[in-house]
Amino acid sequence: MRGFLVVGNKAVTEPFSLNDLPGAGRMDVLCRCTSQALFISHGIRKDVEVYLLLLGPPEPPKVVLVKGNEVKRMSPDERNVAGHIRKALSIESGKRWKKVHSGVYVSKKGLEELLEELSNSYSLVYLKEDGVNISKAKLPSNPLFILGDHEGLTEEQEEVVRNYVTLKLSLSPLSLLAEQCIVIVHYELDKPTYSSEIS
Numbered sequence: 001m002r003g004f005l006v007v008g009n010k011a012v013t014e015p016f017s018l019n020d021l022p023g024a025g026r027m028d029v030l031c032r033c034t035s036q037a038l039f040i041s042h043g044i045r046k047d048v049e050v051y052l053l054l055l056g057p058p059e060p061p062k063v064v065l066v067k068g069n070e071v072k073r074m075s076p077d078e079r080n081v082a083g084h085i086r087k088a089l090s091i092e093s094g095k096r097w098k099k100v101h102s103g104v105y106v107s108k109k110g111l112e113e114l115l116e117e118l119s120n121s122y123s124l125v126y127l128k129e130d131g132v133n134i135s136k137a138k139l140p141s142n143p144l145f146i147l148g149d150h151e152g153l154t155e156e157q158e159e160v161v162r163n164y165v166t167l168k169l170s171l172s173p174l175s176l177l178a179e180q181c182i183v184i185v186h187y188e189l190d191k192p193t194y195s196s197e198i199s
């Protein structure tokens with residue numbers, strides 16, 4: 001499995017207008033990340049889970065989970081992904097995962113609680129510009145990558161993350177968009193399979 005957790009510090013926690021995704025606390029960033037994590041051309045990566053931690057008003061925290069092996073009627077365009085997130089925000093949620101529809105779940109977990117849960121099934125990796133150069137790092141099996149939104153993680157969030165991650169990984173000397181990081185990670189993780197297929 002591969003997982004991605006995107007922390008949306010401003011992303012709203014109530015249903016929002018599909019006509020103004022940036023105005024919903026940069027929901028556009030979270031939608032593009034979801035799309036890049038899940039979709040390939042004419043297909044979906046069934047071994048991927050995407051966790052979107054929404055920390056904006058009015059009811060933070062909320063987490064929307066999309067499971068690649070279950071999700072139906074999702075397409076790669078931002079507006080479609082946003083529609084699924086909006087639906088998840090329209091139902092009442094508690095600490096336990098609640099199914100919204102096929103492959104989409106919602107819960108009210110904060111960062112630490114979520115990391116505690118995820119660390120039971122994944123090796124957690126924090127993506128950050130000043131981490132270990134990806135060309136020198138050994139990626140763990142079953143990785144889940146933690147990314148910030150347009151503003152990145154706060155210092156307090158980084159402190160929490162530090163307690164759970166096995167690796168802080170840099171993908172480039174440049175500060176990239178979160179969705180670009182996801183594409184690079186997929187490329188790197190796909191490489192070994194691809195190489196063995198062509199050799």
Ligand SMILES: C[S@@+](CC[C@H](N)C(=O)[O-])C[C@H]1O[C@@H](n2cnc3c(N)ncnc32)[C@H](O)[C@@H]1O
Binds near residue numbers: 129148169
């Ligand atoms: C647009 S960047 C945020 C930039 C923000 N100014 C900061 O200081 O974190 C979004 C996220 O992508 C990830 N990221 C961006 N560039 C990266 C790089 N070169 N290597 C690893 N992760 C990166 C980080 O997780 C970052 O929080």
